Amino acid sequence: MTYETVIGLEVHAHLLTKSKMFCGCSTDYANAPPNTHVCPICLGMPGVLPVINWKAMEYAVMTALALNCTISEFTKFDRKNYPYPDLMKGYQISQYDTPLSRNGWLEIEVDGKRGRINITRVHLEEDVAKLIHRTDPSGESYSLVDVNRSGIPLLEIVSEPDIRSPEEARQYLMKLRSILQYLGVSTRNMEEGSFRCDANVSIRGEDSPRYSAKIEVKNMNSFKAVYRALEYEAERQRKLLEEGGQLVQETRNWVEEKGVTVAQRSKEYAHDYRYFPEPDLPPLVLSPAWVEELSSASPSSPMPGGSGLWPNMACRFTMSISSSALKRLPLTLKAASRFPLQAIGLRKGPRR
Amino acid sequence: MNIANSQEEGELRLYQLTSHEAHELLWKREISALELTEAVLGRIAQVEEQIHAFVTVTEDLALMQAREADERIRAGDASPLVGIPTMIKDNICTKGIATTCSSRMLENFVPPYDATVMQRLNRERAVIVGKGNMDEFAMGSSNEHSAFFPTRNPWDRERVPGGSSGGPAVAVATDEVIYALGSDTGGSIRQPAGFCNVVGLKPTYGRVSRYGLVAFASSLDQIGPLTKDVTDCALVMNAIACYDPRDSTSVPQPTPDYTKSLIPELKGLRLGIPKEYFVRGMEAGVEQVIWDAIAKLEQLGAEVEETSLPHTRYALAAYYIIAPSEASANLARYDGVKYGFSASDAESMWDAMDKTRQYGFGPEVKRRIILGTYALSAGYYDAYYLKAQKVRTLIRREFEQAFERFDALVTPTSPTVPFKLGEKVEDPLQMYLSDVCTLPINIAGIPGLSIPAGFSDGLPVGMQILGKPFSEETLIRIGFAYEQATDWHKRRPPL
Ligand SMILES: [Zn+2]
Numbered sequence: 129m130t131y132e133t134v135i136g137l138e139v140h141a142h143l144l145t146k147s148k149m150f151c152g153c154s155t156d157y158a159n160a161p162p163n164t165h166v167c168p169i170c171l172g173m174p175g176v177l178p179v180i181n182w183k184a185m186e187y188a189v190m191t192a193l194a195l196n197c198t199i200s201e202f203t204k205f206d207r208k209n210y211p212y213p214d215l216m217k218g219y220q221i222s223q224y225d226t227p228l229s230r231n232g233w234l235e236i237e238v239d240g241k242r243g244r245i246n247i248t249r250v251h252l253e254e255d256v257a258k259l260i261h262r263t264d265p266s267g268e269s270y271s272l273v274d275v276n277r278s279g280i281p282l283l284e285i286v287s288e289p290d291i292r293s294p295e296e297a298r299q300y301l302m303k304l305r306s307i308l309q310y311l312g313v314s315t316r317n318m319e320e321g322s323f324r325c326d327a328n329v330s331i332r333g334e335d336s337p338r339y340s341a342k343i344e345v346k347n348m349n350s351f352k353a354v355y356r357a358l359e360y361e362a363e364r365q366r367k368l369l370e371e372g373g374q375l376v377q378e379t380r381n382w383v384e385e386k387g388v389t390v391a392q393r394s395k396e397y398a399h400d401y402r403y404f405p406e407p408d409l410p411p412l413v414l415s416p417a418w419v420e421e422l423s424s425a426s427p428s429s430p431m432p433g434g435s436g437l438w439p440n441m442a443c444r445f446t447m448s449i450s451s452s453a454l455k456r457l458p459l460t461l462k463a464a465s466r467f468p469l470q471a472i473g474l475r476k477g478p479r480r
Numbered sequence: 481m482n483i484a485n486s487q488e489e490g491e492l493r494l495y496q497l498t499s500h501e502a503h504e505l506l507w508k509r510e511i512s513a514l515e516l517t518e519a520v521l522g523r524i525a526q527v528e529e530q531i532h533a534f535v536t537v538t539e540d541l542a543l544m545q546a547r548e549a550d551e552r553i554r555a556g557d558a559s560p561l562v563g564i565p566t567m568i569k570d571n572i573c574t575k576g577i578a579t580t581c582s583s584r585m586l587e588n589f590v591p592p593y594d595a596t597v598m599q600r601l602n603r604e605r606a607v608i609v610g611k612g613n614m615d616e617f618a619m620g621s622s623n624e625h626s627a628f629f630p631t632r633n634p635w636d637r638e639r640v641p642g643g644s645s646g647g648p649a650v651a652v653a654t655d656e657v658i659y660a661l662g663s664d665t666g667g668s669i670r671q672p673a674g675f676c677n678v679v680g681l682k683p684t685y686g687r688v689s690r691y692g693l694v695a696f697a698s699s700l701d702q703i704g705p706l707t708k709d710v711t712d713c714a715l716v717m718n719a720i721a722c723y724d725p726r727d728s729t730s731v732p733q734p735t736p737d738y739t740k741s742l743i744p745e746l747k748g749l750r751l752g753i754p755k756e757y758f759v760r761g762m763e764a765g766v767e768q769v770i771w772d773a774i775a776k777l778e779q780l781g782a783e784v785e786e787t788s789l790p791h792t793r794y795a796l797a798a799y800y801i802i803a804p805s806e807a808s809a810n811l812a813r814y815d816g817v818k819y820g821f822s823a824s825d826a827e828s829m830w831d832a833m834d835k836t837r838q839y840g841f842g843p844e845v846k847r848r849i850i851l852g853t854y855a856l857s858a859g860y861y862d863a864y865y866l867k868a869q870k871v872r873t874l875i876r877r878e879f880e881q882a883f884e885r886f887d888a889l890v891t892p893t894s895p896t897v898p899f900k901l902g903e904k905v906e907d908p909l910q911m912y913l914s915d916v917c918t919l920p921i922n923i924a925g926i927p928g929l930s931i932p933a934g935f936s937d938g939l940p941v942g943m944q945i946l947g948k949p950f951s952e953e954t955l956i957r958i959g960f961a962y963e964q965a966t967d968w969h970k971r972r973p974p975l
Binding site (some may be wrong): 168170171173174175176177178180207209211213216217218219271272400402403404405407408409410477478 | 543571572573579581586589591592593595683690691692693694695697698699725726727728729805806809811812813814817818819829833853856859861865948
């Protein structure tokens, strides 16, 4: 039997702002000693508060426009709760049900055939610290925490499960990276960990209406690793099904040296993230005028590279907030304008 | 004024001064900041053993700051708070001074930075005498949930001072400091102010920066003053109220001069009395004091009318969803990895985090973390957190409508006089009910002022005055007029 591979990619890219997402620390930590680019805010000290870096908002909106996304007029940040030593506050400031943009697409070309990969959403969040695992000569293992990376602005770009092969995945990633580079919002590469990718992989028999369970694959550190991991994982799933095995939803890590994926221990991913609106950051209104301004400030020539791809800067602007999302907001717009408590964030913060 | 530092009866001692009285004497060089600070430290040595208001006394720092203040005064600095000794609640970060939140978890935590309010006070050359005891992480209404020791009510040491700002309220009531800063999430400034016969203000949400206030419930927390009279309340507000770009929920509204509202008459002011605040189970003596106080406000020229805020009865339930939900996330950072208490007997990373939290947190903190975690869990979010947010909007709207008709609302601060130590500590629900008159105000984000209104069975009763957002001036005017016509605020406990 032949199988169809179904892949969705979740890309995390560092934004090239001068300072971190919610504090003034420098993002230029590549060659810095551990824990030198830190302050009480990105260390998650008691009593500190986040302030949005509007430069990151600008870069995120520019990218979303280039990916043909609809910009949400109304957006907010949420807390994603999970305990882990790389997470300074015990929660990550992310965006849950009102991402700053949705519904875009990216065109790729494989074997002379052009196709669109739809993009579910593009949103902003903060990166976590880096854990370095060590084993000392006596055999005792321990972990070191480097907080330099904590709070670096992170753009999350989630594709629909429209990718059908490892090669398509590679093309998608390359195109995406070149757009980010072209816009000047992110130029670093996967090896540095500044452009990361997780994949959801499932397969479906040609005559079967159902996909296998969705398997998440993490820890792929280069475009080549993505290609190899996806190829391995699709093949692994096919074999398992053909041998009469059952696929269960799980998260697997790519192990580069061995060329295999390995299931994570359950405790590491079985989380209920208990998202709720970040009370320290009032909801935001992204004014159409501001988005227009960004769209015209973006590069005005087509992308080099001959693909004819031209990031669509046309500004599509609608109120793209669902009614259920509205209900989650602490206040409705109407109530807020009449009673200016926890005023909606019409004023912009520092651009840094 | 007859000032003396001796122990003779009938003479006003330095530590008994209010801020504005002390400022006048400092400015006229009749006293020095050092003398005032020494008097206050002497008073602490004299009474602290009986009441336990302080977690930390910063004697050396205070004396140093007092000398600096004297230099500044000699150089012509006329800031109203220069050289005036104060206590800071122990959940407000003070650079270089332990900030424990009265928790084992932060017993050894020394912040590397100052809260915005501390920067404001330091700029004024205030004298920091120490840090005030509180319910652990501000969760409680009696100070019995301090991990260190309960603070005693100076009016009856078998009774609680209220909470969570019990230390600050007691320190002001017993003249251990001239004024104090507290924080209020559901009544934590106003309820202890009422229980101890001092003035306490919870400002409008967004009026005072929360930067450096250790978060309990981020959408409800607010820092405010505890003072000996309303004039001092206005002076401290002048110093701490400001827009702070480091707090995104702070509101960019200019700070008025609150002392301009110290006007001793209320002609034309419309006051509403919401009947829902005279709850079942309210003590008759407390009710009597409040109605007498309302009659006094009428005499002073206010128009008084009964009104109704029917959604008030849902406030407690909404509060105990929203506050623990936010707390469950806010307290997640205490894992023993970065600062504070860290369990040493652990076998693995997860074990270390579990044990740190098991030993580091007290029972009330754990209770609220569990409540909040549950309320935010998948499948329960809509039924609890979301529903509570809807109730919150309704309560806000109801206040908004009331303030179309009234300049302010007047209620009791608490339904009872201070209760006995141990009386409610085993019964969380009874404890939570003691905040029934104060927590709707945090839910709505509006300002609330508690002032001394009289006594019932020899114990203080507070009157709460509420206004629309950013109407602190109106509250101060009403409080001041009442204070000028009465002398409840001048009574001091027998210590
Ligand atoms: Zn930082």
